[in-house]
Amino acid sequence: MVAWEEELTQWGDRIIAGGCLTRDEALTLTQRTQPEEVLFLCAVADRVRQARCGAVVDLCSITNIKSGACSENCSFCSQSAHHPSAPIYGLKPTAEIVAEAKAAEAAGAQRFCLVSQGRGLKYNSPKSAEFTQILDAIARIQAETQVQPCCALGEVTAEQAIALREAGVTRYNHNLESSAAFYPQVVSSHTWQDRVDTIRNLKAAGIQACSGGIIGMGESWEDRIDMALALRDLAVESIPINLLNPRPGTPLGDRPKLDPYEALQAIAIFRLLLPDRILRYAGGREAVMGELQALGLQAGINAMLIGNYLTTLGQPPEADHAMLARLGRQGGNAPVPTT
Numbered sequence: 001m002v003a004w005e006e007e008l009t010q011w012g013d014r015i016i017a018g019g020c021l022t023r024d025e026a027l028t029l030t031q032r033t034q035p036e037e038v039l040f041l042c043a044v045a046d047r048v049r050q051a052r053c054g055a056v057v058d059l060c061s062i063t064n065i066k067s068g069a070c071s072e073n074c075s076f077c078s079q080s081a082h083h084p085s086a087p088i089y090g091l092k093p094t095a096e097i098v099a100e101a102k103a104a105e106a107a108g109a110q111r112f113c114l115v116s117q118g119r120g121l122k123y124n125s126p127k128s129a130e131f132t133q134i135l136d137a138i139a140r141i142q143a144e145t146q147v148q149p150c151c152a153l154g155e156v157t158a159e160q161a162i163a164l165r166e167a168g169v170t171r172y173n174h175n176l177e178s179s180a181a182f183y184p185q186v187v188s189s190h191t192w193q194d195r196v197d198t199i200r201n202l203k204a205a206g207i208q209a210c211s212g213g214i215i216g217m218g219e220s221w222e223d224r225i226d227m228a229l230a231l232r233d234l235a236v237e238s239i240p241i242n243l244l245n246p247r248p249g250t251p252l253g254d255r256p257k258l259d260p261y262e263a264l265q266a267i268a269i270f271r272l273l274l275p276d277r278i279l280r281y282a283g284g285r286e287a288v289m290g291e292l293q294a295l296g297l298q299a300g301i302n303a304m305l306i307g308n309y310l311t312t313l314g315q316p317p318e319a320d321h322a323m324l325a326r327l328g329r330q331g332g333n334a335p336v337p338t339t
C-alpha cells in the first residue's frame with residue numbers, strides 16, 4: 001500500500017471510531033487523490049458507511065404536487081418563471097396525491113415527499129386553502145398507507161413548521177443547494193440564509209431536516225466541502241446529493257455533465273465529512289452516473305430516491321431493487337442520527 005493510501009485508511013479508522021474529517025483534510029483529499037485512486041477513496045468511505053450506518057438503504061419517492069411558474073430564479077430549475085420549460089399546473093387533487101403515495105409504497109418506498117414549486121408556504125396566508133388541502137393529503141396518506149409523509153414546500157414559518165409536525169410530517173426537504181459563497185451565483189431572488197432560517201424553524205419544531213444540494217453547477221471543491229460542513233453544523237439528518245442534469249432552457253442548460261468519477265469522489269468525501277448521516281442519491285443519478293451508478297452505493301450512499309424526479313424520469317423501481325440485490329443491500333429504514 002502506498003503512503004497516501006495508508007494515510008487514507010488511518011483517516012477511515014479514525015472516523016469509524018467516532019471522529020470526523022476536518023475541512024483541511026477534506027481539501028487535501030481533493031488535491032492529493034489521483035484519478036486512479038478514486039475507487040480506493042470510495043472503498044474507505046464505504047467502510048465508514050458500513051460501520052456507522054449499516055447496510056440498509058433508505059428509499060423514498062417524491063411527487064411534484066404543484067409545478068412551474070415559480071417566482072424564484074434558481075438557475076438549475078426548469079420550473080422558474082424566469083426561464084420556464086417544465087409543465088405548469090396547480091395543486092393536484094388530494095385523491096391523485098394519495099394514489100401516488102400508494103404507488104410509491106407498492107414500489108418499495110418508505111417515505112413519500114410532497115414537493116411544491118414556489119418560494120414557500122411562508123408567503124401564503126396562515127390558513128390558506130392550499131395549506132389546508134396539503135394537511136388533508138398528509139392525513140389521508142397516513143390513514144391509507146404505511147409510508148411516512150415528508151414535505152418540501154419551500155420556506156416555512158415556525159408556526160407552519162409546528163402545524164406540519166402536528167399533522168404527522170416527520171421530515172422536511174429544503175436543500176442548501178451549495179455553499180453560502182456560491183449560492184448567489186445560482187439564485188438571486190432569495191438568500192442562502194433564508195434557507196438556513198427555514199431549516200432552523202423545522203428543527204425547532206421537531207421535524208427532521210432533509211437538506212443537501214446539487215453537484216456540478218460550476219462550484220469549486222471548497223464550495224462542496226463548505227456546504228457539507230454547513231449541513232453538519234445544522235445537524236441535518238438526511239442529505240440528498242443531486243448531480244446536475246442540465247435542463248434545456250435554464251441558465252445552466254449548457255453546462256457539461258459532471259464526470260462520474262468526480263461525482264464518486266464528492267460522494268465519498270461527503271460520507272467522510274458526515275459519517276453517520278443519511279446520504280441520499282437524488283436527481284441526476286441515472287443521467288450522470290450511467291452504468292456506474294451502483295458504485296455510488298459503494299462510496300458512502302445509504303439512501304435513494306426511487307421513481308421519477310420532479311421534472312425528469314428516473315429508472316423503474318424494479319431496476320433499483322435489482323441493483324440493490326446485486327450489491328447485497330436492501331431497502332428499509334436507515335438509522336436516523338440523533339445528534
Ligand code: SF4
Nearest residue numbers: 070072074077080117
Ligand atoms: S428550485 Fe424551487 S424555488 Fe427554485 S425555481 Fe425551482 S421550484 Fe422555484
